[in-house]
Amino acid sequence: MKQVTNIVFLLNITKVGYCACLRASILVAVDIPEGITIIGKDSFGCCISLKSITFPKSLTYIGEYSFGYCSSLEEVDLLHTHVRELGTWAFAGCTSLREMKIPDSLQKFGGSVFTNCSKLFPSTIDIDDEIDEDDVTSEAIAYLRSRQ
Template structure:
């Protein structure tokens, strides 16, 4: 089994070099490194390539999805974030407009600012049975298809305007438990379905 792990690492390392040097758009291998949003946003070639990415592979023993890891990967449909990842960085999946399904690991504790902003095909985010303690500012802003959000009772920090422009959530069903969510964070534009586990 150890040999297979090493072999897999070699394959992944080769893919990583290909992705960095000659983008081909089918897969992106992510090792947890942060990227600058401006390096992608203001570079037409990088932005175009990111728009063709259809699959993400994560390196073993990684604990973070880096900032802007899949920024504007608009052809990405599903993401399976592996066990061991504790943090999803800022803008990690910003603008992934085709993203419909995300599988989160139990090890996840923090979701950064704008991490899933403008994932306009995302209909449900299920964090139940996870250990998420922090949802960053604008984490799900502009997720216009989002209908349901399930949040565990481990949540301690709820950022500003997490659900800004999430027009399909229903504000009358917001369930605020204890004082976990400050009323100021729930603006008239936030329409949300939250379920807290007691």
């Protein structure tokens, strides 16, 4: 995977599978085509050069660690999607992430979804708290929506 620079998706697929592009360290941009509803666990984890992701309207779920530790990722725009849930650690370790646009359809974050995303949340929001996940989810979603 270290040599992967470009991704081409086959027609008629609905899911980006487990570890599909894990550790593709020189991958810079990904255009996920319409029809994909799920981005599976670890799909793009540790893609340290990834700066741009285009998501399809059809997207409903982003799995665990899907974009974890994509340290060059600065912005994520999900506004036009139908995402309902972000899995545990989905964007954890995205240390450059400063903007996250979320749709009204988003209802739930998994635990630690934004751990080590200090440019995204103010220190007053404890995004690492897994004790009461519902409170973390509602507070974080309210904060992100207030910035859109």
